[in-house]
Amino acid sequence: MNDFSSTTAPAGLDDILELTQVDRRAVDRLIVDRLASDVVLVNQISHHIISGGGKRMRPLVHLLCARAAGYRGDDHLKLAAIIEFIHTSTLLHDDVVDESSRRRGQVTAHRLWGNAASVLVGDFLYSRSFQLMVELDRMRVMNILADTTNTIAEGEVLQLMQMGNADLGVEDYYQVISDKTACLFAASARLGGVLGEMSDSDCESLADYGLYLGQAFQIVDDVLDYRADGDDLGKNAGDDLAEGKVTLPLILALQSADETERALMRSIIEAGGSDRIADVRSIMERTGALDLAMSQAEGLAEKARMALAVLPESDERGALEFLAGYAVDRAY
Secondary structure, eight states, X not given: OOSSOTTSOOSSHHHHHHHTHHHHHHHHHHHHHHHOOSSHHHHHHHHHHHTSOOOOHHHHHHHHHHHHXXXXXXXXXXXXXXXXXXXXXXXXXXXXXXXXXXXXXXXXXXXXXXXXXXXXXXXXXXHHHHHHHHHHTOHHHHHHHHHXXXXXXXXXHHHHHTTTOTTOOHXXXXXXXXXXXXXHHHHHHHHHHHHTTOOHHHHHHHHHHHHHHHHHHHHHHHHHHHHSOHHHHTSOTTHHHHTTOOOHXXXXXXXXXXXXHHHHHHHHHHHOOSTTHHHXXXXXXXXXXXXXXXXXXXXXHHHHHHHGGGSOSOHHHHHHHHHHHHHHHOOO
């Protein structure tokens, strides 16, 4: 058991890590075991990205939701590993598509081993996740994860189509981040409720929690790309602008900018590159775009907290409430 009572919120992320320590260690052992392959390059690339840090927020959300829903078996451990494999495979593919040079503070896999190897090992992780799903032998679980991986793929294509589109609206932006990022958070939370045999409506509420949490998390990431230091981010600051990604801060700045600023921003977005990031940051500060985006993230975090009302009071529920705040309060 943890040191904080069910009526006391965790003081920080360390408390949550302590609360979930036994489960997380079991998941880590499972991940290492199931990464093993007879192909040396598969092992090298898989371990490079899996061991490269990261918060593993999605598996953590699943572990907490399963325990909060009253589940006391072991299937949540395999599901947490599946979720991490799916997420990791998307990172390998993302970095190739985005031509990213850094991820979690280290050189990306495709820079070390090439695009082809990174894509193929990403496929390996996808297939490994489905092997684990079959072992669980739960049709509802497989349906949820199959739908989720399909939605993620659609989100990736949708984002690719919108690269350099200075006319992207807020609604379309939310569609991209919901499909590409938030849907795996939603599935992670929903599956906790499924294991705990909660009602369909309660599982839907947990999925809402994950969706809002994931949206808030992505918006903050998009803000930090303009506000934080690259060393803190674990990637190069301004990568989104360089890649032509039109994120919420850019959209809100375009809406509030004057005609001259708007023309400048459109030309920067359409040309790509991060040479003019100082100019974009200046416009964002003048228009308050970063603060407005953070305000939307905070609203989503509050909606996530409210969605947890279907859970009984527990340490795990308190941890989930804390994560909603952490998503918007973090510095990287």
